[in-house]
Amino acid sequence: MKHTLTVLVENQAGVLSKISGLFSRRGFNIDSLAVGVTNDPKLSRMTIVADGDDYVLEQLEKQLNKLIPVIKVKAFEEGNYISRELALIKVNCTTQKRPELMKLAEMMSAKVADVGQSTVTIEFCDTAEKGEVLINLLKPYGIREIVKTGTIAIEKGAASVTS
Amino acid sequence: MINGAEIMVKCLENEGVSVIFGYPGAAICPFYDALLDSDIRHVLVRQEQNAVHAASGYARSIGKPGVCVATSGPGATNMITGIATAYTDSIPIIAITGQVRSDLLGRDVFQEADITGACEPFVKHSYLVKDTADLPRVFKEAFHIATTGRPGPVLIDVPIDIQQNKLEEFVYPEKANIPGYKPNVKGHAVQIKRAAQLIRESSRPIIVAGGGVLTSGVKLKLVDFAVTTGIPVVSTMMGIGVMPSEHRLYLGMLGSHGKGVANRAIHESDLLIVCGARLGDRAVAAPDQVSERSKIIHIDIDPAEIGKNIKTTVPIVGDMRDIMERLPKEVGDYHVPKMWDETVERWKTELFKIPQTFEGYVEPRGFVAALSKMLPSKAILVADVGQNQIWCANNFRIKEGRFLTTGGMGTMGYSIPAAIGAKFARPTREVVVVCGDGSFQMGMNELGTIAQNHMNIKIVIMRNVRLGMVRELQKNLYKGRYSATMLDDEAPDFQKIAEAYHIPSAFASTNEEAEKIAAEMLKSDSSFMLVCNVSPDTPSI
CATH class of the missing domain: 3.40.50.970 (Thiamin diphosphate (ThDP)-binding fold, Pyr/PP domains)
Structure with missing residues (x-):
């Protein structure tokens, strides 16, 4: 089962390696990890999507909490949060096919970020699941490259990570 | 500046x-x-x-x-x-x-x-x-x-x-302020109440005490609690010393290398009160079976230990010092049923058995027992890793002293340097090392430190010319195919090594000899090395 966690950490050197090291040595599987500084420049916030049962999730939270630079760990409840992932997808596209691809992009609310002689790069920002849908639709064109940011997530409404 | x-x-x-x-x-x-x-x-x-x-x-x-x-x-x-x-x-x-x-x-x-x-x-x-x-x-x-x-x-x-x-100048901060580090020392009141309820409802409860009890410095409170309620105590390896070995309620170390009665007591109990122990695989081999049979109260300061190795009925996160202050009050005047009292009393008589001896050798288990009776009450015994560790863990009759060994990592060569540290901490206490001839050779360079600082540390080497613990494993699990567990019968001459560091020494090949030498060595206030010839066939337990 997939779990989305948000982790508030001190913004200092080595924190990322502490966290990624913890995951690998305790055998937790990370699907994605995204990190960026918060409105307080002393703090960074990570969004981690990990796979595992309830035992794994409990251990994950507890072990993360043991790391000194970790200030807060919160596992999001299904349906209570908004998540986004940015993907750039470069697909094969001849001039003849271009209008069709543009139409598809529009239908999916994706943007065309770059157009080349034989390729088009689509920019897509939505949930990871919707990203997968788009990628499947683009497969027939021939996908050259995909690059993703990893999921970031925030709770709905007034709830915050520190509340 | x-x-x-x-x-x-x-x-x-x-x-x-x-x-x-x-x-x-x-x-x-x-x-x-x-x-x-x-x-x-x-x-x-x-x-x-x-x-x-x-x-x-x-x-x-x-x-x-x-x-x-x-x-x-x-x-x-x-x-x-x-x-x-x-x-x-x-x-x-x-x-x-x-x-x-x-x-x-x-x-x-x-x-x-x-x-x-x-x-x-x-x-x-x-x-x-x-x-x-x-x-x-x-x-x-x-x-x-x-x-x-x-x-x-x-x-x-x-x-x-x-x-x-x-x-320009040195200013030492008065307090550490670390936003991500706020250990929870105070146990949750509701959880303590729930735990007390479980204890009052139990008929065959048992306390499993770990190193956390010693770290928190509450062994006397734990003993009080056990005596008032009649609840027997077993310990993990790190918890040895929470209670005097001869105490009527102490049933020894649990686990794969522990006492049969300690494990039987766990098996037959209906409530485990786990205090400052993580219950690693050597302590409880099949935690799922235990949690199916018994209810479990798990008290630990590290929330990550709770639920990690064993399923818990009532978890309490907090310092044993705080919990031992509050839990006994909540439990009130509970006492275990007479039947459980009698069972514990019977088990206690089976705790220390006289082991089988081998002609021409020192029987290490018997000798550790005899040695510990000669030691002052507050002596510190440091065991290394291997068979010597198990012989000591199961046979050292601890009183008010300490038993130091590495329980989690099992690092060979620990005993001599750890004893040096112990002696610097407690210069007036008798500090005795028990190691094997394998582990001694991993730490023997520290004889230099002992000699240079004119320290008084007694070293007992259980010499069986084998890496006995691994050899025993090879005997039981690898059909006696002994691989790389043989040491050299000829070298080193341990007494010559002792001599090189100006440490007096002696050799014993019977328990009588060993005990006589031990009595003499404990009278002196310089270091001493006693080499005990031990049969390679002496089992760990």
Whole structure:
């Protein structure tokens, strides 16, 4: 089962390696990890999507909490949060096919970020699941490259990570 | 003006450090230079790993953090096993390492090693100091982190230029303020009430005491609680000493290498009260079966230990000191049923059996029992790792003293350096090492430290010319195909090694001889080595 966690950490050197090291040595599987500084420049916030049962999730939270630079760990409840992932997808596209691809992009609310002689790069920002849908639709064109940011997530409404 | 190295020494003085264990090198030279002007005593060990073990023995004997120092590169990497050992046994250690110049970090210069990176899995926290001005805060935080919550080692890596740079003045912070570190010491009132309820409803409860009880310094409270309620006590290896071995309610060490009655008591109980123990695989081999049969109250300061190894009915996160203050009050005047009392009484008579002897050899289990009866009440016995550890764990009749050994990591070579640390912590106590001929040869370079400091440490070597524990494993699980577990019958001559360090010694091949020599050696106030000839066929249990 997939779990989305948000982790508030001190913004200092080595924190990322502490966290990624913890995951690998305790055998937790990370699907994605995204990190960026918060409105307080002393703090960074990570969004981690990990796979595992309830035992794994409990251990994950507890072990993360043991790391000194970790200030807060919160596992999001299904349906209570908004998540986004940015993907750039470069697909094969001849001039003849271009209008069709543009139409598809529009239908999916994706943007065309770059157009080349034989390729088009689509920019897509939505949930990871919707990203997968788009990628499947683009497969027939021939996908050259995909690059993703990893999921970031925030709770709905007034709830915050520190509340 | 004051330089970084002087600041480091001042920080240690401010923390009340009086003894440190270490080994110098180029990158830590400024610190060693500043140390000359301090009253802090430095004990020069013979290898850096042993500096950490000595700090561990020191910390465990006195209840204050142990401090050890090494240089960059190999000095630091040699420390890793010691640090990992202290980590699994939850011992408060401050490990200080020198590092290459901060502007050269990452260039693979001479004796550079990424020690904070390498130690990541084995430290409670670590610092690579990049600014001299950070040193006071870092030391304050390090001591706070190492000694509070679940104790553990903290590493401070200090590049040589950070030791050399100067500040206008030294100000030591009064408090550590770490936003992500707030250990929960106070047990939740509702959970304590629920636990008390379970205890009152139980008919065959048992206390499983671990190292956390000793760390919190509440063994006497635990004994009181056990006596008032009649609840019997078993201990993990790290918990040996929570109760005197001869106490009517103490049923020995549990686990794969523990006492049969201790394991039977666990099996037949309906409630386990686990106190400051993580219940690793050597303590409870099949935790699922235990949690199916019995209810479990798990008290630990580390929330991550609760539910990790065994399913829990009532978890209590907190310091044993707090819980032992409050739980007995909630339990009230409960006493175990008479039937359970009688069962425990019967088991107690089976706890210490007279082991089978082998002609021409010292029977180690019988000898450990006899030796411990000769020791003063507060003696510290340090066991190494291997069969000697199990012989000691199961047969040392502890009274008010300590039993030091490495339970989690099982690091061979621990006993001699740990004993050195223990003796520096408790100079008036009798400190006795029991090791095998394998483990002795992993730590024997420290005889140099013992001799140089004119220490009084008694060393008993159980010589069976085998790596006995592994050999036993090969006998039982590998059909007697003995692979690489044979030592040399001819060499070394342990007594000649003792002589080289001016340590008197003797050899025994019967229990009678061994006991006579032991009685003599305990009268003297210098170190002594007793080599006991032990049969390779003597089992661990």
